[in-house]
Amino acid sequence: MTKAIRIHAHGGPEVLLWEEVNPGRPGPGQALIRQTAVGLNFIDVYHRTGLYPVASMPAIIGNEGAGVVEMVGDGVSHIRVGDRVTYCMSLGSYAERRVIDASCLVRVPDSITDQQAAAMMLKGCTVQYLLRRIYQIQQGDTILLHAAAGGVGLIACQWAKHLGATVIGTVGSDPKAQLAQEHGCDHTIIYTRESVVDRVKELTDGVGVPVVFDSVGKDTFDASLDCLQPRGLMVSYGNSSGAVEPFGPGVLAAKGSLFLTRPTLASYISTREELDATTADLFEVVSSGAVKISVGRVFPLESAAEAHRELEARETTGSTILAV
Numbered sequence: 001m002t003k004a005i006r007i008h009a010h011g012g013p014e015v016l017l018w019e020e021v022n023p024g025r026p027g028p029g030q031a032l033i034r035q036t037a038v039g040l041n042f043i044d045v046y047h048r049t050g051l052y053p054v055a056s057m058p059a060i061i062g063n064e065g066a067g068v069v070e071m072v073g074d075g076v077s078h079i080r081v082g083d084r085v086t087y088c089m090s091l092g093s094y095a096e097r098r099v100i101d102a103s104c105l106v107r108v109p110d111s112i113t114d115q116q117a118a119a120m121m122l123k124g125c126t127v128q129y130l131l132r133r134i135y136q137i138q139q140g141d142t143i144l145l146h147a148a149a150g151g152v153g154l155i156a157c158q159w160a161k162h163l164g165a166t167v168i169g170t171v172g173s174d175p176k177a178q179l180a181q182e183h184g185c186d187h188t189i190i191y192t193r194e195s196v197v198d199r200v201k202e203l204t205d206g207v208g209v210p211v212v213f214d215s216v217g218k219d220t221f222d223a224s225l226d227c228l229q230p231r232g233l234m235v236s237y238g239n240s241s242g243a244v245e246p247f248g249p250g251v252l253a254a255k256g257s258l259f260l261t262r263p264t265l266a267s268y269i270s271t272r273e274e275l276d277a278t279t280a281d282l283f284e285v286v287s288s289g290a291v292k293i294s295v296g297r298v299f300p301l302e303s304a305a306e307a308h309r310e311l312e313a314r315e316t317t318g319s320t321i322l323a324v
Contacts, residue, residue, distance in 0.1 A: 001020050001021070001022055002020070002021060002022075002023050002095065002096040002097040003018060003019065003020055003021065003095070004018075004019060004021045004094055004095035004096065004098075005017065005018055005019075005060065005061070005062070005094035005095070005301065005302070005304045006019050006021065006058045006059060006060050006094075007048060007054075007057065007058060007059055007061060008057050008058045009057065010048065010049055010050030010053070011048070011049070011050075012048075012049075013048070013304075013305040013306070013308040013309050013312075014305060015048065016048065016061075016094075016304045016305040016308065018301075018302040018304075019058075021060070021095065023095065023097045023098055023099055024099050025071065025073075026071055026072060026073035026076075026099050026102075027073050027074075027099075028073050028075050029073060029074075029075050029076060029101060029102055029103065030072075030073040030076070030099050030100065030101055030102055031069050031071065031072045031073065031076060031079060031085075031099070031100055031102040031105060032069070032070045032071040032072075032098070032099050033065075033067040033070060033085060033097065033098060033100060034067050034068050034070050034096070034097050035065045035066065035067035035093070035095065035096060035097065035098065035324045036066055036067045036068065036114040036115075036118075036323075036324055037065065037066050037067070037114045037117070037118035037119075037321050037322070037323060037324060038062055038064065038093045038094060038118055038301060038321070038322040038323075038324060039062075039063075039064035039065065039088070039093070039118040039119055039120075039121065039122055039123070039319065039320075039321065039322075040304075040307050040308075040316075040319075040320040040321065040322055041063060041064060041122050041123070041151070042215075042238060042240050042311065043063055043122075044061050044062055044063065044094075045308060045311065045312060047059075047061040047091070048061055048308065051239075051243070054091065059091075059092075060091070060092040060093075060094050060095050061091065061092075061093075061094055062091070062092065062093030062094035062322075063088055063089055063090065063091060063093055063122055064086075064087070064088040064089075064093055064122040065086065065087060065093040065098075065118050066084070066085065066086040066087075066108060066114040066115075066117040066118040066121075067084075067085065067114065067324070068082065068083070068084055068085070069081050069082060069083045069085055069105075070097070072102065073102070076102040078102070078105075079102060079105050079107065083107055084107065084108040084114065084117075085105040085106060085107055085108060086105070086106055086108050086117035086118065086121050087100065087104040087106065088104075088121040088122035088125055088265070088269075089104070089122065089265055089266050089269065090104045094301060094304055094322065095301075096301070096324050103272060104275075106121075106275065106276070106279045109283050109287060111283075111286075111287040112283065112286060112287065115295055115298075115321055115323075116286070116293045116295070118321055119151070119293050119294075119295050119318075119320075119321055120155065120282065120286065120293045120319065121279075121282075122265065123151045123152045123155055123319060124155055124282040124286070124291075124293075125265055125268075125269060125278050125279065125282060126152055126237070126265050127152060127155045127156045127159055127282075128159075128278050129263070129265065129268040129269075129278065130156065130213055130235060130237065130263075131156065131159055131160055131163065132281065133268065134233075134235055134261060134263060135210075135211045135233055135235065137160055137163040137164070137165050138163075138164065138165075139163070139164030139165075140164060140165075140166075141164070141165045141166070141210060141211075142165065142166040142167075142168065142203075142204060142209050142210070143160060143165050143166070143167055143168065143209055143210070143211050143212075143213065144168045144169075144170075144196075144200055144209045144211070144212045144213070144224070144227050145157065145160070145167060145168070145169045145170070145185075145212075145213045146169075146170045146212070146213065146214045146215060146216045146220055146224070147170065147171075147215050147216060147240070148167070148169025148170060148171050148176075148180040148185050148188065149169075149171045149172075149177075149179045149180045149317050149318075150215070150316070150317070150318075151296075151316075151318055151319040151320070152215060153169065153180065154179070154180070154183045154294050154317075154318050154319075155291055155293070156213065157169060157180055157183045157184040158183050158184045158290065158291040158292065159285060159290070159291050160184070161184030161185075161186075162184075162285065162290040162291065166186050166187075167184060167185045167186050167187070168185075168186065168187045168188075168189065168199075168200060168203055168209065169185040169187070169188050169189070170188070170189045170190075170191045170196055170220070171188050171189070171190055171191070172190065172191060172192055172314060173190065173192070174190065175317075176188075176317060177190055179294075179317055179318075183292075183294065187199075187203050191220075196220070196223045196227065197223050197226045197227055200227040201227075204229075207229050208227055208228050208229035208232060209227055209228060209229060209232065210228070210229055210232050210233065211228075211233045211234075211235060212224040212225075212227055212228060212232070212233075212234050212235065213235045213237065214234065214235065214236050214237070214238070215237055215238030215239075215240060216238065216239070216240050216241045217236065217238060217239025217240060217241045217242055217243060217244050218241045218242040218243060218244055218245065219241035219242070220241070221236065221244045224236075225252075225255050225258060226255065228255070228256065228258055229256065230256035230257060230258075231256065231257050231258070231259070232256065232258055232259070233258070233259045233260075233261070234259065234260045234261070235261055235263065236260065236261070236262050237262070237263055237264075240314075293319065294317070294318030294319060295318060295319050295320075295321055296316055296317040296318035296320055297310070297316060297320045297321070298320075298321045298322075298323050299320065299321070299322050299323070300322070300323055301323065301324050303322075304322055307320055307322060
């Protein structure tokens, strides 16, 4: 037996319960891993609240972790017992031990710690597909990035700067502005007291930006569209403030023949080849020092409810880890 955080019903942080569970043994194509660190992400909140419903109850939520392989099932050859591994987009990470499809697992390079791996897999892979595939950043681009001091934001600021972009980032406070600037953000907009649209137009001589990366959703969507130059790309990849309300596509025409995409990471690492290419790119940019992984807070796994409260209150910066 082992312990895990489970939910028996959707709701607030109080539904996250620390309980004894049986992880079972790995079947064909699976592995049993002893986890050392679990990443905290806003998608965990969506699963907890039911915005993204889980298939059955009780459920172990969480989508990202790192640890050591303890056992493998038949047909598993790319990892071995004793390997340090990491993964993302596999529900069930809030546990001391878990059985997982081995196809999700990637070996962790010696240059990266378990905590770094758990802090960066989901967020870093997200940044990789945003900056390298959805919109291929070129030297001299100016981009707008919401939540620039968050876990994805701090990675994106550094990576975009490394690729030669000028980064405009929105944040909620002066300390978060300073943190974003320390991680490569050229211009910060404190949305609690400044107009995002006015500042972006000022910083771009009225032209606007070619792309906006928006993980906030409902509260920022309209302003994000207004920050784009004609034929610009709106990348709406999250909804921490709530889902964007329905609208007619004519809005995109009226605002300059804009493009809109609502991507998910799962669609960009759906094959082994894509997963390997994405993580290789991520590991290289972190190992080189071009991107540093910032772990803002570390909570014990059994304190997941407290971590969720801080995340939803936007009190966290960088990546938050649940230590096992």
